[in-house]
Amino acid sequence: MDKESLIFLEKLMNLPSPSGYEQKVRQAWLAEMKKFSDEIKSDVHGNAISMVNPDKHPRIMLAGHMDELGFQVGYIHEKGYIYFNRLGGFDISIIPGRKVRIHTKNGDILGVTGKKAIHLFDKEDREKVLKPHQLYIDIGAKDKKEAQKLVEIGDPITYDTNFEKLRKDLYVSRAFDDKIGAFVVAEVMKNVFKRRKEFKGSLYSVATVQEEVGLRGARTSAFGIDPDIGIAIDVTHATDTPDVDKKKVGDIGLGDGASIVRGPNINHKVFDMLMDNAKKHKVSYQVEAAARPTGTDANVIQITRAGVATGLVSIPCRYMHTYTEVVSLKDVESAINILTEFCFQVDDSVNFIE
Numbered sequence: 001m002d003k004e005s006l007i008f009l010e011k012l013m014n015l016p017s018p019s020g021y022e023q024k025v026r027q028a029w030l031a032e033m034k035k036f037s038d039e040i041k042s043d044v045h046g047n048a049i050s051m052v053n054p055d056k057h058p059r060i061m062l063a064g065h066m067d068e069l070g071f072q073v074g075y076i077h078e079k080g081y082i083y084f085n086r087l088g089g090f091d092i093s094i095i096p097g098r099k100v101r102i103h104t105k106n107g108d109i110l111g112v113t114g115k116k117a118i119h120l121f122d123k124e125d126r127e128k129v130l131k132p133h134q135l136y137i138d139i140g141a142k143d144k145k146e147a148q149k150l151v152e153i154g155d156p157i158t159y160d161t162n163f164e165k166l167r168k169d170l171y172v173s174r175a176f177d178d179k180i181g182a183f184v185v186a187e188v189m190k191n192v193f194k195r196r197k198e199f200k201g202s203l204y205s206v207a208t209v210q211e212e213v214g215l216r217g218a219r220t221s222a223f224g225i226d227p228d229i230g231i232a233i234d235v236t237h238a239t240d241t242p243d244v245d246k247k248k249v250g251d252i253g254l255g256d257g258a259s260i261v262r263g264p265n266i267n268h269k270v271f272d273m274l275m276d277n278a279k280k281h282k283v284s285y286q287v288e289a290a291a292r293p294t295g296t297d298a299n300v301i302q303i304t305r306a307g308v309a310t311g312l313v314s315i316p317c318r319y320m321h322t323y324t325e326v327v328s329l330k331d332v333e334s335a336i337n338i339l340t341e342f343c344f345q346v347d348d349s350v351n352f353i354e
Helices: 003-014 023-036 144-150 176-194 216-225 268-280 297-302 329-345
Strands: 039-042 048-052 059-065 070-076 082-087 099-104 107-114 136-138 156-159 164-167 170-173 202-208 229-237 258-262 285-289 309-317 325-328
Touching: 003 023, 003 176, 023 039, 023 048, 023 176, 023 202, 048 176, 059 176, 059 216, 059 297, 070 144, 176 202, 176 229, 176 309, 176 325, 176 329, 202 216, 216 297, 229 268, 229 297, 229 329, 258 268, 258 329, 268 285, 268 309, 268 329, 297 309, 309 325, 309 329, 325 329
Parallel strands: 059 202, 059 229, 229 309, 258 285
Antiparallel strands: 039 048, 048 202, 070 082, 070 156, 082 136, 099 107, 099 156, 107 136, 164 170, 170 325, 258 309
């Protein structure tokens, strides 16, 4: 991955974008894509859309959601502690003991998710997981009055930034799910724009909103775009750690290539073309079975309007929905290459009707 792309990726990862509060990432994404698009726009829902040849057919939509898990201020205690709501699905047991940032209109406020020291627990309570309403954030305020000068009800909250190189091609960060997908669709658009004379169709790359709270942005953006082909780019579980049973969830390795998904959520022709392009261009890939509609943007894209020929390409990710998600840049580049060549293979002669 070149230096400029890595800088763009780090910028996306470090900016806050909890579901419903994606503004800063949307602005950065659109600013980057302005240089590589015929047209850019944001819809009323907040989806960011980059286009090349917008009036041509067939119309391809690539969707990677830019929202991340997060929290929001829900209640301010008399002693200045912040109680919060969750935006998306969390493992409650890993929330305590973290640095967080409350993103206010006047800037970020540092806080920590408090938890009573182990020494102070009764023996029978030491192994218990706290309930959501028992979790709070300490911002160092002496009382409610001081806290209210700093934060407001509804302010969004994220874990503190932590994008770092782990080793070789492996990186760790919060929110690879799925700002890495928003990054991939941007990089594919750049590639297509640079080779636009070869491109016979229309490409809409979309950084969607509110996936973590119900696949909402993909539903509205797909309805507005009305694509012939729609491919979601998300993360999938890397199953190469010792605590995962591959017999239950399949065999997906970190660094072994992007995962091309197969199942009822996927159009057979789209799957075949994605896999054939990977083989033709000697790009590493893996195949993942999904026996039911996936929990990704592909779910709602497929059933938009009268139906869309849908695909799903996923980036293997360890420790999904934690503060320390890990991905391999090899898999990211695999996804970019597969999707780029797919775009150049599509023209009016391809029949996606089964």
